[in-house]
Every structure is written in C-alpha cells, then in structure tokens.
Amino acid sequence: MxxxxxxxxxxxxxxxxxxxxxxxxxxxxxxxxxxxxxxxxxxxxxxxxxxxxxxxxxxxxxxxxxxxxxxxxxxxxxxxxxxxxxxxxxxxxxxxxxxxxxxxxxxxxxxxxxxxxxxxxxxxxxxxxxxxxxxxxxxxxxxxxxxxxxxxxxxxxxxxxxxxxxxxxxxxxxxxxxxxxxxxxxxxxxxxxxxxxxxxxxxxxxxxxxxxxxxxxxxxxxxxxxxxxxxxxxxxxxxxxxxxxxxxxxxxxxxxxxxxxxxxxxxxxxxxxxxxxxxxxxxxxxxxxxxxxxxxxxxxxxxxxxxxxxxxxxxxxxxxxxxxxxxxxxxxxTMGYDIPVRTPFVGSDFNVTRAGIHADGILKDEEIYNIFDTNKILDRPVVVAVNEYSGLAGITAWINTYFKLSGSDKISKRDERVAELKEWVDSQYENGRSTAISNKELELVVKRTFPELMYVEGSCVGYNK
CATH class of the missing domain: 3.20.20.70 (Aldolase class I)
Structure with missing residues (x-):
C-alpha cells in the first residue's frame, strides 16, 4: 500500500x-x-x-x-x-x-x-x-x-x-x-x-x-x-x-x-x-x-x-x-442555555451594530451593514445598540429599527428631539456609566421624548431585550 x-x-x-x-x-x-x-x-x-x-x-x-x-x-x-x-x-x-x-x-x-x-x-x-x-x-x-x-x-x-x-x-x-x-x-x-x-x-x-x-x-x-x-x-x-x-x-x-x-x-x-x-x-x-x-x-x-x-x-x-x-x-x-451574544444567526447581538459610522450607514439603508434581511428571513430585525459612541445617527437608527418605522414615519437624525436624546446619552457616560444602554431603558426615554411612539410596540430583538 x-x-x-x-x-x-x-x-x-x-x-x-x-x-x-x-x-x-x-x-x-x-x-x-x-x-x-x-x-x-x-x-x-x-x-x-x-x-x-x-x-x-x-x-x-x-x-x-x-x-x-x-x-x-x-x-x-x-x-x-x-x-x-x-x-x-x-x-x-x-x-x-x-x-x-x-x-x-x-x-x-x-x-x-x-x-x-x-x-x-x-x-x-x-x-x-x-x-x-x-x-x-x-x-x-x-x-x-x-x-x-x-x-x-x-x-x-x-x-x-x-x-x-x-x-x-x-x-x-x-x-x-x-x-x-x-x-x-x-x-x-x-x-x-x-x-x-x-x-x-x-x-x-x-x-x-x-x-x-x-x-x-x-x-x-x-x-x-x-x-x-x-x-x-x-x-x-x-x-x-x-x-x-x-x-x-x-x-x-x-x-x-x-x-x-x-x-x-x-x-x-x-x-x-x-x-x-x-x-x-x-x-x-x-x-x-x-x-x-x-x-x-x-x-x-x-x-x-x-x-x-x-x-x-x-x-x-x-x-x-x-x-x-x-x-x-x-x-x-426554558433550558437555561447561554448563547454567546455574538454567535452567528442565534446570538442576541449577531445583527447589532455599535459603531457610529455603521449606524449612519444603516440609517441610510440597512443593507449596507446587514448580512441579509434578517427581519424577513429570521424574524430578527437589525438593531443598533446605543452607547457613548453612537452619535445622532446611532440614536436615530435605534429608534427606527426598534419601533420598525418606515417611509414617512421614520425619524430624521435632524429632528431636534434626537439631539435632546443624545444629550441624555452623553450625560449617562459623563457621569461614569460604562455599559450599553438597554433596549427597555432606552424605550422608556424615547417614548417620553417622542409621544407619538407611546403606544407603538418595540421590536423583539432576540432573547435579551
């Protein structure tokens, strides 16, 4: 042989x-x-x-x-x-x-x-x-x-x-x-x-x-x-x-x-x-x-x-x-299994972006930075996490994706209320915060700032809301 x-x-x-x-x-x-x-x-x-x-x-x-x-x-x-x-x-x-x-x-x-x-x-x-x-x-x-x-x-x-x-x-x-x-x-x-x-x-x-x-x-x-x-x-x-x-x-x-x-x-x-x-x-x-x-x-x-x-x-x-x-x-x-958050397709953060420049791209067209239409294919809408680097674009992208706003309902990053939200986010980190702002926490603040969203249901973005 x-x-x-x-x-x-x-x-x-x-x-x-x-x-x-x-x-x-x-x-x-x-x-x-x-x-x-x-x-x-x-x-x-x-x-x-x-x-x-x-x-x-x-x-x-x-x-x-x-x-x-x-x-x-x-x-x-x-x-x-x-x-x-x-x-x-x-x-x-x-x-x-x-x-x-x-x-x-x-x-x-x-x-x-x-x-x-x-x-x-x-x-x-x-x-x-x-x-x-x-x-x-x-x-x-x-x-x-x-x-x-x-x-x-x-x-x-x-x-x-x-x-x-x-x-x-x-x-x-x-x-x-x-x-x-x-x-x-x-x-x-x-x-x-x-x-x-x-x-x-x-x-x-x-x-x-x-x-x-x-x-x-x-x-x-x-x-x-x-x-x-x-x-x-x-x-x-x-x-x-x-x-x-x-x-x-x-x-x-x-x-x-x-x-x-x-x-x-x-x-x-x-x-x-x-x-x-x-x-x-x-x-x-x-x-x-x-x-x-x-x-x-x-x-x-x-x-x-x-x-x-x-x-x-x-x-x-x-x-x-x-x-x-x-x-x-x-x-x-049900089974108590922790999926690493960045695991492709199933991790809670697999289609979450934190980078400000990426968020700006998603704000223009989510296809720029999303691997495919994750909302249509996996029932997982693209998500932008808000932290000290998000900027106006990141905060605006979060609002539009989280509340699934489209067309004329979309919020513009030039909306003065987005600037107010950015001031609130900046103050969080200036006062020593080191973690990302959770979706539920941000949802409450956004609904106070944008009353028209008060009764709009936020999206399910996986298992860690």
Missing amino acids: KGFESNFNKNDNSIDFHIKEVEEPNLYRDLFPYSEIPKVKFDGKAVEMDLPEDIWITDTTFRDGQQSMTPFKVEQIVRLFNYLHELDNNSGIIRQTEFFTYTNRDIKALEECMALGYKFPEITTWIRANKDELARVKELGVKETGMLMSCSDYHIFKKLKLNRQGAFNKYVSVVEKALEYGIVPRIHLEDITRADFFGFVVPFVNKLMDLSRQSGIQVKIRACDTLGMGISYACTAVPRSIQKIISGLKKYCNVPSSALEWHGHNDFYNVVSGSSTAWLYGCSSVNTTLLGIGERTGNCPLEAMVMEYGQIKGNTKNMNLHVITEVANYFCS
Missing part, C-alpha cells in the same frame, strides 16, 4: 486492498506529536470537486449534543424534535435525527417522537458495536441505527485493546447481524482523520460494501472527524484531508454519495468549512446539532449548515427559517 497517498488521483480502484496489520499502532507522530500543535502535510495532489445533486443535513442534538449538557427532559426532546420538523417544513433538508436507547427516559422520548409520525426528520438511533444493543434497536422498531466503529490505531490499540484484524472481525459480525435483522447499518468511522486510510479504512469499507451488495441493504458510512483534525486545504495529504477522505471512499470503495455522511467537531474552528467541503467533494449528508452543542468545542451548528445549504444550492426550498430564532429562544428561556 505504500505510495498510494502520493498517487491519490491515479485509477487504483482495481487494487485488492486488504487490512494492513501492524505490530505497533500508526499514530502519525509527524502530524500529531501531541506535545506540539498538530501539523498539516501537503502532498501536491488535488482532487476535483464533486458536489452531489442532492445534499442534506442530519441531526445529533439528542445524542452527541445532549452529552454536553444536563440531560434533556422528555418534554424538551419532544419540543426540540417538533422544532426540527417545523424548521424542515417537509423540505427533506433536515432528513434524520438520532437518539440514544440507554435509559428509560431516552426510550420514552424516542417513542413519543416516533408516535408523531413525521416523515422528516426520520428517527434513527446510535449504539456501540454490540449485538445486545442492536437487539434493543430491533425491539424498538427503528429502521436505521448508527454503530460506533472506531477506525484509528489510537482507538483500536489504545481503547479497544485489539489489533486491526480483531477490530475488523468484531465490526463485521455486528454489521452482519444488523443486516440479518433488516436494519440499515450506519457505520460511524470514529477518528477517521487520524486513521490509516489505505491500511484499514478502505479495506474495511470495501467489506461493508460487499455485505451491502449481498444483502440488498445499503450500508451507510459516517466519516467522523472526532477531534476536529479534518483540513479543507487543497493538496492536504491523508489522513487529514477532507477532500481525499470523501473522494477516496467513493473512488476506492464505491460508496455512493447518498450513503456518505460527514460528522465534524470544532476543536480547530473548522467545523463549518469542513462540513461544507465534505458536501462539495461528494458527500450528500452532513451531521449537525442545534446551536452546535456537543463535546468540547461542539459539533457543527445545524443553523450554520442551513445557511451553507442556501448559499450552495441557491435556495432553502420551503424551510421555515423563523424557527431558528424560536429554537434559540427556547434554549435560553
């Missing part, structure tokens, strides 16, 4: 790949020295972009995401599942979500969600490579389950205490049992970005595709970037190249795009770009969580991939994107 990495573009899919057994685990110490920051190796070989015609999103909020928080209550899982359904709005973009099956609470939530009878998202489960856990999935009547099958030597040798052939044999026996039950196996290749791609991953997946052909059931492959080591740069070498992992699974294993899924983590801030790269190079499905919750730095945010989908495909079909704001409100108000 030596040399395949440097000949990735050659037509080698006729080669008989087999498990390359090693006495010592291949930990790629040149790339992952552990005592230093991981390294990127370039091999000078690029692969062609191969965007599938049909791409979609899957969800693991109730599995990987939930592990990072206080366990969800049954009613919270059902509510969030309903939100996923409402957001998808029968578009099929949010295609699946996965559940644990370990506790009575998990099973009750799963059964209540199944009883709703939604087509999207389809309910699947997650188990370890264990026949007893597989039997439980069969009893529950779930049609597809993810199976944890670690593929790097870090996991095979250090965690499982097996060699490569031992792991191969263990995994294959569980897959065969799933196929016997008529359950679609979704193989979670844990830690693929530190795995020996040609020495273990390719021969293992080839065996899975053989079983798939024999059974008539399509085995699915989830490539798991467990530590966020995946790289999107062109000409990166395996095992870190997302392009080559996805392209290689298609080329050397004949896995169809529709059976390929990418699962990323955000340890190096690459989770969104990595997931988009997986789409662009032949993977139909990317795995996400609501708000990106998950272990350590989290999973790929579902709402981010909705926006990526819209940019790549040019539309979001009939999705109801206002639900993204409802989800964020629910996490904050």
